[in-house]
Structures are given as structure tokens and as C-alpha cells.
Amino acid sequence: MTTATQPPIADAKSPIVIFDTTLRDGEQCPGATMTFEDKLEVAALLDAMGVDIIEAGFPIASEGDFEAVSAIAKATKRATIAGLARAIEGDIARCGEAVRHAVSPRIHTFVSTSPIHLAHQMNKSQEQVLEIISRTVTQARNLVGDVEWSAMDATRTPLDYLCRCVEAAIKAGATTINLPDTVGYAVPAEYEAMFRNVRERVPNADKAVFSVHCHDDLGLAMANSLAGVAGGARQIECTINGLGERAGNAALEEVVMAIKTRPDALHYSSGIDATMLTRASKLVSAVTSFPVQYNKAIVGRNAFAHESGIHQDGMLKNASTYEIMTPESVGVAKTSLVMGKHSGRHAFKEKLKDMGYVLGDNALQDAFTRFKDLADKKKIVYDEDIEALVDDEIGHKNERITLASLAVIAGTTGPQSAEIALDVDGALKTFKAEGNGPVDAIFNAIVTLVPHNAVLDLYQVHAVTRGTDAQAEVSVRLVEGEKQVTARGADPDTLVASARAYIAALNKLMVKRAKLRPDTLAS
Numbered sequence: 001m002t003t004a005t006q007p008p009i010a011d012a013k014s015p016i017v018i019f020d021t022t023l024r025d026g027e028q029c030p031g032a033t034m035t036f037e038d039k040l041e042v043a044a045l046l047d048a049m050g051v052d053i054i055e056a057g058f059p060i061a062s063e064g065d066f067e068a069v070s071a072i073a074k075a076t077k078r079a080t081i082a083g084l085a086r087a088i089e090g091d092i093a094r095c096g097e098a099v100r101h102a103v104s105p106r107i108h109t110f111v112s113t114s115p116i117h118l119a120h121q122m123n124k125s126q127e128q129v130l131e132i133i134s135r136t137v138t139q140a141r142n143l144v145g146d147v148e149w150s151a152m153d154a155t156r157t158p159l160d161y162l163c164r165c166v167e168a169a170i171k172a173g174a175t176t177i178n179l180p181d182t183v184g185y186a187v188p189a190e191y192e193a194m195f196r197n198v199r200e201r202v203p204n205a206d207k208a209v210f211s212v213h214c215h216d217d218l219g220l221a222m223a224n225s226l227a228g229v230a231g232g233a234r235q236i237e238c239t240i241n242g243l244g245e246r247a248g249n250a251a252l253e254e255v256v257m258a259i260k261t262r263p264d265a266l267h268y269s270s271g272i273d274a275t276m277l278t279r280a281s282k283l284v285s286a287v288t289s290f291p292v293q294y295n296k297a298i299v300g301r302n303a304f305a306h307e308s309g310i311h312q313d314g315m316l317k318n319a320s321t322y323e324i325m326t327p328e329s330v331g332v333a334k335t336s337l338v339m340g341k342h343s344g345r346h347a348f349k350e351k352l353k354d355m356g357y358v359l360g361d362n363a364l365q366d367a368f369t370r371f372k373d374l375a376d377k378k379k380i381v382y383d384e385d386i387e388a389l390v391d392d393e394i395g396h397k398n399e400r401i402t403l404a405s406l407a408v409i410a411g412t413t414g415p416q417s418a419e420i421a422l423d424v425d426g427a428l429k430t431f432k433a434e435g436n437g438p439v440d441a442i443f444n445a446i447v448t449l450v451p452h453n454a455v456l457d458l459y460q461v462h463a464v465t466r467g468t469d470a471q472a473e474v475s476v477r478l479v480e481g482e483k484q485v486t487a488r489g490a491d492p493d494t495l496v497a498s499a500r501a502y503i504a505a506l507n508k509l510m511v512k513r514a515k516l517r518p519d520t521l522a523s
């Protein structure tokens with residue numbers, strides 16, 4: 001929960017408000033659209049991990065955005081839910097409507113302040129923008145008690161004018177002032193000085209919390225965020241995996257772990273449960289189908305991997321030689337408990353518990369059966385394999401179509417074909433189709449057995465673990481008119497994973513359709 005007044009900077013450990021904008025700025029990045037269900041899942045995880053404020057979307061942008069923000073506002077138990085609104089009466093009213101059921105609602109309204117934006121985008125004078133700020137912040141404040149105002153392109157705004165805008169926003173009732181580096185142009189010393197100067201010069205600055213929001217166009221988003229905090233900001237706006245417009249925003253996992261790992265240099269604290277960072281990273285990567293760079297700080301697959309002889313030698317003697325934080329501290333489970341075909345149901349259940357999964361008896365039995373199948377095919381079953389398998393299993397609840405069997409002919413001689421058997425609403429159906437490659441053949445066979453008009457919008461394969469026996473995780477996105485679903489399927493056989501992902505997407509699509517026309521398989 002946020003506080004309306006700025007804590008004194010001299011505090012031994014000043015609390016930092018973590019404002020996550022994965023669902024808004026993150027979703028704005030090309031190709032990262034998330035479905036309604038995905039957004040709810042991400043929001044629930046952000047809430048569970050201790051994020052103070054979740055920016056759930058931009059309610060005026062579309063009916064879907066409005067619905068998602070309202071649903072997240074209703075479902076979230078702890079965090080403040082913010083919606084974004086331009087400095088336009090209709091935007092603010094719609095945003096207020098979307099967040100009003102939240103335990104703690106916030107309206108985040110913004111307007112550009114830089115000469116470049118005023119001249120080329122808004123065609124407004126400085127005086128006109130000042131009037132807009134006073135009027136729209138007042139409107140927002142009449143709807144909710146917690147209002148954030150952002151000066152878009154603050155870092156290219158003359159300081160005198162920026163101070164006048166900030167003063168007007170606070171006077172009109174803004175409780176948080178965000179000074180974004182919208183275009184990722186600032187350097188750390190400059191960004192720090194901007195916060196110091198604004199806080200010193202604006203007479204009512206002590207009535208608001210100051211916030212940083214940095215873009216990574218020059219790779220400086222994280223450094224600038226910390227510099228802004230050194231200059232007196234106490235809210236950091238960030239995203240999981242650093243998702244966001246263009247080069248992205250400062251990454252939440254980096255912000256949190258920098259504060260946690262260097263308390264001697266950074267005298268701040270955050271309320272985030274860092275052991276959930278890896279899980280959040282994987283979830284966001286899966287639902288957006290944006291892979292995480294291998295060497296990404298904190299959550300990249302190489303973040304805790306040691307290859308060189310000297311490093312391995314040091315690690316064997318003492319992990320602190322080359323690791324400044326433990327894998328466990330960010331939720332990368334220890335690989336000491338190696339799971340394989342000799343592991344029993346009890347060990348499997350304990351393993352799941354360690355990984356944060358609590359399954360009912362039936363789901364546990366199903367997951368265990370699939371784990372045993374996997375263990376028969378793979379030498380080592382890594383935690384990531386189990387995670388993919390269980391996530392897949394959980395997603396299979398209430399499905400109408402299941403994969404019974406699949407046989408594929410692939411290779412150079414062609415034609416490639418797939419014979420698939422599906423259980424559709426309890427009836428076994430089989431079909432053999434040809435295609436332009438094995439995946440095309442599989443999807444053609446599925447379309448024949450379950451006719452539909454949905455268009456395949458995305459097909460992506462990730463190897464969940466290493467080696468040629470790695471488990472493959474396939475993401476499939478289907479679009480049918482206004483409806484869009486993304487689903488995943490995992491299996492050591494990429495073709496089986498592809499079939500599972502396509503079928504899971506169809507199951508999701510039917511749930512969506514059922515809300516409109518129950519019992520229809522075809523659209």
C-alpha cells in the first residue's frame with residue numbers, strides 16, 4: 001500500500017514503492033499483447049509477490065482493456081490497482097470507473113510537458129497545458145483519493161516549467177508525481193539532479209511521493225532509476241523482464257535484487273518476495289511469447305551458470321567467489337534434488353511443494369503419471385521440466401478436447417503427414433492429413449476433426465531445458481474475430497508439444513465462445 005507523503009531521504013532504510021507496469025507499458029510493446037485470462041494470472045502473481053501498485057492497463061484504449069482493468073481491480077486482494085488515463089475528461093472518467101472496485105484504486109493521468117511534444121504532438125502552449133493539468137488532476141481527485149500525475153517527456157522539459165507543472169499537479173490533488181524519462185534520453189547524474197532540483201524548488205513538493213519511470217533506449221533505465229531514487233524519488237516504475245515500449249522499461253527483478261544485494265550502498269527496502277521473481281519472469285515470457293535473453297540479469301538462464309574452469313573451481317570451493325546472490329534467493333530451485341525415473345510419488349509431491357505448487361489428489365496423480373512418462377524418456381528431469389509439465393497439467397482442467405495419440409511422418413522424402421486421434425467431448429475421432437511439414441500436417445488434421453475459423457497468429461517453440469532430450473514448450477496463439485487466446489503445450493517431443501499447444505488453445509477458445517453461444521465447437 002502506498003503512503004501519500006514523501007518519506008525523509010535520510011531514513012536508514014527508506015521503503016521504496018514498487019509500481020509494476022508490465023500490464024500497461026509492458027503490453028504496449030509490439031507483439032506482447034496478453035489475453036484477458038493471462039492478465040488476470042499475471043496480476044494475481046504480482047499481488048502475491050508483494051508489488052505495491054499494479055498498473056493494470058489503459059481503460060480507454062479498448063473495451064478489452066477496460067474489462068481487464070475492472071476484473072483485476074475486483075480480484076486483487078492487496079495491491080493498489082492503477083489505470084492509465086490521458087489528460088482528457090472521458091479518459092479519466094472511464095479510468096475511474098474501471099478501478100473503482102479495487103481495495104485501493106489509483107488514477108494515473110499524464111500529459112506531455114516538453115517543448116518538442118507541445119509543439120509537434122499537442123499543438124498547445126505552456127499556459128494551456130498548465131490549465132489542463134489543474135483541471136484533469138482535480139477531476140481525477142474527485143473520483144479517487146490516490147492520483148498519480150506524470151509529466152510525459154519530463155527529461156526534455158525545461159526545469160522552470162517542469163516545476164510549475166509539478167506544483168500545479170500537487171495543488172490540484174496529485175499524491176504521486178512521476179517524472180518519466182519517456183524516450184530513454186537521460187544520463188544518471190542528470191536524472192538525479194532533476195529530482196533534487198524539482199523537490200527543492202517546488203514549494204508543495206513534500207505533499208507528494210516522487211516516482212521514476214525509465215526507458216532503456218540507451219541501456220540506462222536501471223541506472224537512471226537508482227539515480228532518481230538517490231535524488232529523492234521513492235517510487236520505482238518497472239516491469240517484469242524489462243518489457244515495455246521500444247527497448248523496454250527498468251526491470252523489476254533488477255531493481256528488487258539491487259536493493260536486496262547492496263544494502264550497504266542502497267539504503268532502501270522493498271516489500272517484494274524475491275523468491276517469486278523467476279516464476280514471474282517465466283509466466284510473463286510465456287504469456288507474451290517474448291523469450292528472456294539468456295544472459296539477462298537475475299532471470300536469464302545463464303544468470304547462475306558457470307562454465308569456465310576457474311569459475312567452476314571457485315564455486316566448488318565457495319559459492320561466494322563468483323555468486324553475489326544465491327539462485328534460491330530469486331526462486332531458482334536448487335538442483336541438488338535430482339528427479340528421475342526412480343523418484344516416487346512422495347518425492348514428487350515434496351518437490352512440487354518446494355516449487356510452490358499445491359495440487360489436489362487427482363491433479364497430483366495426473367501430473368505424476370506424466371512425470372513418470374517424461375522420466376522414462378529423459379536422463380535428468382530438471383525443475384523447469386516439472387514446472388512446464390505442471391503448468392500444462394493445470395491448464396488442462398475442464399478441457400473438451402484431449403490428445404489420444406499422434407503418429408507423424410517427417411523428413412526429406414515427403415509428403416509429411418500426421419495421423420491424430422482426439423477425444424472430443426467423449427467421442428474418439430481420428431484423421432490423417434498431409435501438410436507443408438509435420439507441424440502443418442498436425443494442425444491440418446486437428447482443423448478437420450474440430451472445424452473452426454480461428455487463424456493461427458503465432459507458433460513458437462522454446463526448449464525448456466538443455467540438450468537434445470530437452471522438453472519443448474510450444475506457444476500457440478489463435479485469433480477468431482475479436483477473440484484471441486494463447487496456450488502452451490509441453491513435451492519432450494516437439495511435435496507432440498505442438499499438438500498439445502494447438503489443442504489447449506482450441507479448448508480456451510471454446511471457453512470464450514461458450515460465454516456467447518454454449519455448445520458450439522465450430523464458430
Ligand code: KIV
Pocket residue numbers: 025110150151152153178180181182183213215
Ligand atoms: O514513458 C512514459 O512517459 C509513460 C507515461 C505514460 C508514464 O509511459
Ligand code: ZN
Pocket residue numbers: 025180182213215244245
Ligand atoms: Zn513508459
